[in-house]
Amino acid sequence: MLTTVLILLPLVGAAGLWLTPWRTGRAAGGFALLVALAELALWVGTALDFDFQEGGLQFGARAVWFDDLGVAYHVGLLDFSLWLVGLTALVSVAAVAYGFWTGRERPAVYLGLLLFLEGATVGVFAAQDLLLFYVFWEAMMIPLYVLIGVWGGAGRLAATIKFVVYTLAGSLLMLVAVIAAGLSAGSFAMSEVGRNQSLWIFLGFAAAFAVKAPIWPFHGWLPDAYREAPAEVSALLSGVISKAAAYGFLRIAVPEFPDAVSDWRAPILALASIGLVY
Numbered sequence: 001m002l003t004t005v006l007i008l009l010p011l012v013g014a015a016g017l018w019l020t021p022w023r024t025g026r027a028a029g030g031f032a033l034l035v036a037l038a039e040l041a042l043w044v045g046t047a048l049d050f051d052f053q054e055g056g057l058q059f060g061a062r063a064v065w066f067d068d069l070g071v072a073y074h075v076g077l078l079d080f081s082l083w084l085v086g087l088t089a090l091v092s093v094a095a096v097a098y099g100f101w102t103g104r105e106r107p108a109v110y111l112g113l114l115l116f117l118e119g120a121t122v123g124v125f126a127a128q129d130l131l132l133f134y135v136f137w138e139a140m141m142i143p144l145y146v147l148i149g150v151w152g153g154a155g156r157l158a159a160t161i162k163f164v165v166y167t168l169a170g171s172l173l174m175l176v177a178v179i180a181a182g183l184s185a186g187s188f189a190m191s192e193v194g195r196n197q198s199l200w201i202f203l204g205f206a207a208a209f210a211v212k213a214p215i216w217p218f219h220g221w222l223p224d225a226y227r228e229a230p231a232e233v234s235a236l237l238s239g240v241i242s243k244a245a246a247y248g249f250l251r252i253a254v255p256e257f258p259d260a261v262s263d264w265r266a267p268i269l270a271l272a273s274i275g276l277v278y
Contacts, residue, residue, distance in 0.1 A: 002046050002059040003075045003126045006085060009039050010092070010119035017112035025107040029100030032111035036096040039118065040089040050082055057128065057191075071188050074128040081125045084247055088125070091239045092118040095232035104151060104230070113143040117236065124244050130178045130188040130252075137174070140244065141167055144233070152228040159224035166221040170211035177204030181256070193256055202260035205253045206268070212245035215268070216275035 013035030017028055050058055060076030077085065096114050104110040120143070123136030149160035180201050182188035211218045226234050254261050 001061055002042070002049075003077055004061050006039065006042060006046065007075065007119055007123045007126060009042065010035060010115040010122070014112040014115040014119065017108045017115070020108075025100075025103060028108040028111060029096075032096050032107075032115060033093070033100055035115055036089070036093045036118070040086075040093050043086050043089045046077070047082060047086060050077070050079070052079055055079055060128070062128075071131050071182075072129055073132060074189060075123070075126040075132070076128050077126060081247065081251070084125045084243060085122050087243065088118060088121045088240050091236060095236055098232045098235075099230070110147070110151060113147050114232070114236075117143040117147075121240055121244060125247060128190050130182050130190060130193065132188075133190075133252075134171075134175060134178050137244075137248075138171060140241065141171070144237070144241070147233045148225060148229045151230050151233075154228075155224060156228045159221075159228040163221045163225045166211050166214075166218070170208035170218075173204040174208035177201045177208070180204070190252070190256075198257075199260045199263070202253060202257035202264070205248065205257075206264070209245040209248040209253060210271075212248075213242055213272075214245075214275070215271050216278055217271075219275060 013032065016035075017032060046059065055078075057076040057078055060074070062072055062074040064072045092114065096111055099111055099114060100107070117140060120136050120139035124133060124140055127133035127136055145160060145164060148163060149156055152159060178188070180198070181193055184198070184201075185193045187193065207218070211221075214222050226237065229237065
């Protein structure tokens with residue numbers, strides 16, 4: 001239940017900002033910052049209650065959506081995903097506070113998008129179902145498009161188009177990989193997918209995560225997006241969203257495709273090293 005609250009709290013806060021006729025930017029900023037701080041406090045309580053000795057999935061919630069296809073709303077926290085949720089909450093507090101302090105235009109919409117981005121990102125780290133992971137992954141991209149395209153710098157339009165093209169290509173490959181992996185296993189639950197030997201499914205996941213990481217040469221969207229995005233959005237991109245791609249590698253690509261990882265380990269490490277130096 002706690003995991004679901006961690007996901008829903010920022011999303012409900014965003015809806016509150018969008019649906020309530022805030023009279024001043026100060027009121028909208030204060031409410032958004034209060035929601036972000038409440039999310040951080042809730043995470044601290046969750047971390048204190050987490051049993052690190054026992055490990056495994058904790059604070060889980062599961063509701064079957066399509067039993068025949070093995071699709072369910074299934075969320076929970078592992079030890080390393082717990083810390084990524086905490087990173088998301090902490091950076092989001094800083095981003096909301098900075099956006100409030102700088103006085104962005106249409107603050108209720110702007111800060112609501114930041115909260116929506118926070119909730120969707122927490123969903124990425126908490127999802128235990130491949131289709132649910134994909135839904136949160138795509139939901140995470142939507143506010144980024146708007147934040148860069150509307151509140152970005154002079155070259156925001158070109159940066160947004162490039163960002164959309166790159167991420168859309170990666171997302172389509174991931175969708176195909178998710179469907180193929182789920183249907184081949186008879187379930188979309190990450191715990192039941194098992195080890196898959198398909199190189200093509202692995203490459204679909206790897207390409208999507210490589211674009212978002214980003215790993216060279218899939219990094220073409222990054223310079224323009226970082227330069228044109230508002231400062232707090234760039235902080236979220238570099239501090240949180242890129243970690244979501246690394247999490248995807250560690251949570252899905254590496255454990256589910258051991259043979260493909262073994263075969264492609266050297267090229268992936270080489271590309272990552274080139275990107276690090278470049």
